[in-house]
Amino acid sequence: MSEGIIYWLQQALNALQLGSIYALIALGYTMVYGILTMINFAHGDVFMIGAFFCFLLSSTLNLTFVPTLLLTMIGTAILGVLIERLAYKPLRQAPRVSAIITALGVGMFLENFTLALAPYPKHIPMLLENVTWNFYGITLSSIQLVIISLSLGLMLLLDYIVQRTTIGMAMRAISWDKTFVPLMGIPVDFIISITFAIGAGLAGAAGTMYALAYPVIDPYMGIMVGWKAFICAVVGGIGNIRGAMAGAFILGTVEIMVVAFFPSTFRDFVAFTLLMVLIMVRPYGILGKPRIQKV
Amino acid sequence: MNKIIHPLLISLLSATFLASCGDSTKQETIKVGLIVELTGDMPAVGASSKNAAELAVNEVNSTGGITLNGKAYPVELVIEDNASKADQSVAAANKLISQDNVVAIVGPNASLGAIPAAEIAEYNKTLLITPWSTNPKTTLDTTTGKPKSYVFRACYTDPFEGRVLARFALEKLAAKKVAILYDVASEAPKSQADLFRVTFEELGGKTVAFETYTAGDRDFSAQLTKIKNANPDIIFLPAYYNDVGLIAQQARRAGINQPLLGSDAWSSPELIKLSGGTVEGDYFANHYATDIATPTAKKFIETYNKQYGNTPDDVAALTYDSMGLLFEALKKSPTLERQAIRDTLATISNYNGVTGDIKFTGGSGDPVKSAVIMQIKGDKFVWVMNAAP
Numbered sequence: 001m002s003e004g005i006i007y008w009l010q011q012a013l014n015a016l017q018l019g020s021i022y023a024l025i026a027l028g029y030t031m032v033y034g035i036l037t038m039i040n041f042a043h044g045d046v047f048m049i050g051a052f053f054c055f056l057l058s059s060t061l062n063l064t065f066v067p068t069l070l071l072t073m074i075g076t077a078i079l080g081v082l083i084e085r086l087a088y089k090p091l092r093q094a095p096r097v098s099a100i101i102t103a104l105g106v107g108m109f110l111e112n113f114t115l116a117l118a119p120y121p122k123h124i125p126m127l128l129e130n131v132t133w134n135f136y137g138i139t140l141s142s143i144q145l146v147i148i149s150l151s152l153g154l155m156l157l158l159d160y161i162v163q164r165t166t167i168g169m170a171m172r173a174i175s176w177d178k179t180f181v182p183l184m185g186i187p188v189d190f191i192i193s194i195t196f197a198i199g200a201g202l203a204g205a206a207g208t209m210y211a212l213a214y215p216v217i218d219p220y221m222g223i224m225v226g227w228k229a230f231i232c233a234v235v236g237g238i239g240n241i242r243g244a245m246a247g248a249f250i251l252g253t254v255e256i257m258v259v260a261f262f263p264s265t266f267r268d269f270v271a272f273t274l275l276m277v278l279i280m281v282r283p284y285g286i287l288g289k290p291r292i293q294k295v
Numbered sequence: 296m297n298k299i300i301h302p303l304l305i306s307l308l309s310a311t312f313l314a315s316c317g318d319s320t321k322q323e324t325i326k327v328g329l330i331v332e333l334t335g336d337m338p339a340v341g342a343s344s345k346n347a348a349e350l351a352v353n354e355v356n357s358t359g360g361i362t363l364n365g366k367a368y369p370v371e372l373v374i375e376d377n378a379s380k381a382d383q384s385v386a387a388a389n390k391l392i393s394q395d396n397v398v399a400i401v402g403p404n405a406s407l408g409a410i411p412a413a414e415i416a417e418y419n420k421t422l423l424i425t426p427w428s429t430n431p432k433t434t435l436d437t438t439t440g441k442p443k444s445y446v447f448r449a450c451y452t453d454p455f456e457g458r459v460l461a462r463f464a465l466e467k468l469a470a471k472k473v474a475i476l477y478d479v480a481s482e483a484p485k486s487q488a489d490l491f492r493v494t495f496e497e498l499g500g501k502t503v504a505f506e507t508y509t510a511g512d513r514d515f516s517a518q519l520t521k522i523k524n525a526n527p528d529i530i531f532l533p534a535y536y537n538d539v540g541l542i543a544q545q546a547r548r549a550g551i552n553q554p555l556l557g558s559d560a561w562s563s564p565e566l567i568k569l570s571g572g573t574v575e576g577d578y579f580a581n582h583y584a585t586d587i588a589t590p591t592a593k594k595f596i597e598t599y600n601k602q603y604g605n606t607p608d609d610v611a612a613l614t615y616d617s618m619g620l621l622f623e624a625l626k627k628s629p630t631l632e633r634q635a636i637r638d639t640l641a642t643i644s645n646y647n648g649v650t651g652d653i654k655f656t657g658g659s660g661d662p663v664k665s666a667v668i669m670q671i672k673g674d675k676f677v678w679v680m681n682a683a684p
Contacts, residue, residue, distance in 0.1 A: 007524050014516035119338050121537045123569045132550055139550045214513035216540045216569050218336075224511055259517035264507045265479050 006137040011260045012253075017144050017213065019252025020151035024206035025229035026236070026244040027158060028080075028199030034175040034239035035195050036092075038099045042083060042106035044226015046200050049110055050076045050207020051217045055122050065127040065146075065212075073204040080200025081193050089189070107222075114219040124215040147209045154205060155245055158198065162241055167194055175239065235275055237288020246286055251275065324371040325361055325625065327352070327618075328391035330402035330412060335379025336510065337535055339565045340404050340610050344426060346603050347611035348372060348401060351618035354598075361625045368631075370622075373397055377408045384408030388415040388423070398625070399423065399636055401617045404610055405535075406430035406482040413446040420445055422637040424621060426613035427582075429453045429559065430482045434660035445637055447660035449617040449653065453483060456558060456580050457490030459666050459682040463578070464529055464556055465498050467668075467680075474504035474527035474553075476518055476542065478534055481510055487533035487558050503527050508538075515542050519549045533558040540569030547573045554578070559666075562609045567674045574671050582609040583650040584667045584678035592649045609650070616648035 025047050032040040053072040057063045063071070087106050091099045131142040162168035170191045173181045182188045210225070211217055228251060236247030251271065258270045284290050329348050332341035352372045355361065360369040373395045375387035384403050391397045392415070399422035403409045409428030416423035417436070424447045425433055431453060434446045464470045473495055477488040492502050503525040506518040519542075522530060530546070532539060532555050539561055546555075557579030566574065585596055585606055595615055599607040607615070624640035625631075646653045653662040669676040 003524075007520065010520050011517060014514075014520060017516065018514055115334065119334060120565070121338075121540075121569065123540065123571060126571065130548060132548065134550070141548045143548065210513070213545075214541055215544060215571065216513075216537055218537075220511075221513070225513075255514075256517045260521065263505075264518050265509075268509070 003137075008260075009138050011256050013138065013140065013144065015253040015256040016249070017147050017252075018256060019249035020148050021206050021210050021213070022225075022229050022232050022252055023155060023245045023248035024151055024202045024209075025225065026232040026248045027155070027241060028203050029230050029233040030236070030238055030241055030244040031171075031195050031199045033233070034241075035171060035192060036088075036099075037239075038088070038096060039103065039230070040088075040199075041100065041103040041226075041230075042087075042110060043199065043203060044222035044229065045107040045110035046076055046080060046083070046222075047203040047207045047210070047226060047229075048114065048217075048219060048222030049079060050204035051124075051211040051221065052114055052118065052122070052207075052219075053204065054127075054208040054211045055124055055217060058127055059122075059125050068127060069205060069208050072208045073201040076204030076207070077197040077201035080196040080203075083200075084193060084196040089192075107226075111219050111222070118219065121216050121218040124211045124217060126215075127212055143212050147213060150205070150209065154202060158202070159241065161198070167191065171195055231272075231275060235278060235285055237285025240285065240287045243285055243287030250278075250286075323368065325368045325631065326371050326373055326395055326397040327621065328388075328395060328397035328400040328402075329372055329374045330377050330384060330387045330391070330400060330408070331374065332379040332404060332408070333376040335377075336537065337379050337405060337563075339536070339563045339608075340427070341376070341379075343563075343608050343611040344402065344404055344614040345374060347599065347607060347614040348374075348618055350599060350602060351615050351622070355622050361622065363625075363628075363631065377403050377412075379405060379408065381407055381411045384412040385415055388412040392416070392419045392421050397421075398631055398633060399621055401426065401614065401621065404428065404614075406433055409433045410482060413443060417443045417445050420637075421633050422447070422621075422624075422640060424449060424617040424640075426450065426617040427559075427610050428483070429456060430486055432482065432486075442659045442661075444658070447620070447640060447655065447662075449613045449620060449648070449650065449662065450559075450582050451664055451666055452661055453486040454490045456666060457487050458494045459668075460487075460531070460556060460558070460580050461491045461494035461498065461500070463580075463668055463680075463682070464531070465495065465500050468529060468554065468556075468578075470500065470528035472501050472503045472525075472527045473529055473531055474506070474522040474525055475502060475531045476504075476506045476508065476515070476522065476534070477532070478510050478538065479507040481535070483560065484533040484535075484558070488531070491531055491533070510538075512538075513541060515545050516549065519546050519551060522546075523549060523551050527553060529554050529556055531556045533560065535560045536563040536566040537569055539566060539574065540571070543570045543573040559609060562669070562676065564605065564608060564674075567671070575673075576671065578668055578670050578679065580666050580682070581669045581676070582666065583612050584669060584676070586678050587667070587681075589647075589649075589651075591647055595649045612649040616646075616650050616653065619648060620646055620653065 028043045050072050053075045057068045087102050133140045170186050232247035232251045233244045236243030254271045258267045331344045352370050356369045359367045377384040377387050401424050404427035406428040409425040410432050413433050422445050426449050429452050436443050475488050477484040504522045555577040559581050561579040562581045624636050628635045628639040644654045651664045666682045668679045670679050
């Protein structure tokens with residue numbers, strides 16, 4: 001293969017890795033919005049807590065990759081449910097903006113709580129043996145392979161849960177109508193908890209994989225990544241799960257390709273301009289549909 | 296409602312006002328301000344700096360403090376955290392100058408905070424000594440192009456470091472092609488990258504990639520793929536130690552095995568932990584080396600080690616020197632006026648510091664001193680050579 005093609009394939013691989021991580025976080029935003037029409041701004045910090053769980057499990061308990069990943073996902077899932085029960089549920093009848101302010105507050109609490117315990121950036125030990133393969137000049141590392149395949153696996157699993165199971169059906173029903181669905185005997189609180197657990201669990205998985213790929217973590221790491229994932233969810237059409245995945249891979253690709261084409265200084269500027277144009281053309285996102293206001 | 300709040304507020308305000316008045320009337324100490332990066336991107340820098348400053352103050356107080364006109368004043372250190380941010384550095388400088396009434400300020404360390412804080416100090420005619428800020432703009436009045444009157448530093452400058460490193464890469468490492476990756480949002484790495492490039496090309500080298508990132512970035516895969524494609528002999532990475540940890544590991548994973556070359560921002564013991572062995576054998580420029588230490592330095596390293604249980608890094612050494620320079624000026628100054636202290640410091644011609652001999656000439660706040668090149672071996676920084684100006 002020619003040098004040029006190899007270079008572009010390598011950059012495409014980078015984009016796939018970045019997009020996978022954005023996707024796992026974007027799913028949490030979109031699921032919560034779908035079911036509560038609320039933007040959970042603490043979600044980026046749940047992702048950060050995931051990375052710190054990963055640090056604790058791997059460096060103090062010396063666990064290997066698989067138990068670290070599973071325990072982190074369980075840990076963040078519990079955290080997600082706790083946040084919903086303690087901070088958001090009491091405000092469910094309050095104006096939407098109160099819940100959003102609360103979410104910002106929860107995010108700041110998580111950041112500063114972690115900062116108090118760990119003021120120094122932490123280094124994540126090598127959880128996976130670093131093997132690099134070379135295919136015709138394209139470098140693929142074991143970490144890239146794990147991130148991409150595991151993320152795709154989790155996304156397929158989520159899609160299956162939402163589209164094919166009873167719980168998924170209940171989620172879709174609640175997002176469709178919150179007045180009559182409870183009357184049909186669907187336990188709304190339970191389903192909302194499950195939604196938060198799944199969203200936060202995915203953020204935990206993203207935190208673990210992020211910590212593997214970028215092994216220096218700090219309490220503020222969730223802010224920028226959280227914003228970007230939120231933008232992915234909006235671009236894909238917030239509330240739409242497949243849309244969030246699409247949005248994440250689009251942002252990942254744009255970010256990497258801008259750096260590949262232009263000086264890297266232009267990245268955020270070009271990426272966000274492109275996304276704004278996309279939103280102007282399709283105000284409800286790529287896969288979003290205008291919500292019909294019932295009178 | 297308003298009628299109740301107002302008297303309450305007024306009594307509260309007057310109470311705090313009176314309290315602060317009470318403090319200033321019984322002023323028997325010399326207050327010195329310290330602005331450090333205790334939280335934010337580089338807490339290790341702030342911690343070292345704070346430790347060294349406290350050590351210097353304890354030492355001077357244990358010998359009775361500063362004697363002036365036959366009266367001894369103990370030194371009191373007022374510490375402010377700037378969270379490694381520009382705006383908080385400005386706020387901290389303002390607070391120290393107008394509220395705490397300090398005679399002089401030491402810090403901030405990183406240029407990002409030191410440059411704005413220096414503007415405030417200059418405007419308020421208060422002496423500021425930055426231990427670690429190597430950016431030319433810190434001591435330069437950008438509107439007139441002349442040196443600032445009230446801002447000094449204990450370290451060398453970026454143009455000097457850029458020149459030294461470019462020459463080292465060409466002459467000692469025999470590198471012909473360089474790739475540069477730096478943080479555009481931070482002042483020091485930016486000017487180091489620019490000045491390295493200029494010198495490297497003047498001396499006959501070639502820059503094959505000139506890539507940037509922004510503070511807070513984690514993913515460098517696109518830039519590294521570009522650099523790998525350009526096939527350089529060496530990669531110049533003027534980045535802070537926590538970024539170096541991330542970049543070096545991603546570079547090695549992407550199959551980039553060329554040596555990395557760093558700036559003084561590498562010199563934190565944290566670098567070894569954060570980089571996971573990926574910078575083994577690489578070089579960087581520094582302000583001092585613990586293994587060629589002079590008697591003054593040996594004494595400092597010993598005391599510091601005894602007190603804090605680790606070897607002082609360059610920030611600690613430079614903070615200690617900044618405090619030392621300030622104490623020297625205070626001892627020789629005729630009065631405790633801010634202006635008099637500044638005028639005394641500007642004439643210090645041979646201060647025997649931990650990081651070498653320091654002198655100030657021609658009213659400039661930039662000292663005349665030399666740099667060292669260090670190599671990373673295991674968990675140690677080993678001295679390679681001295682680079683004199």
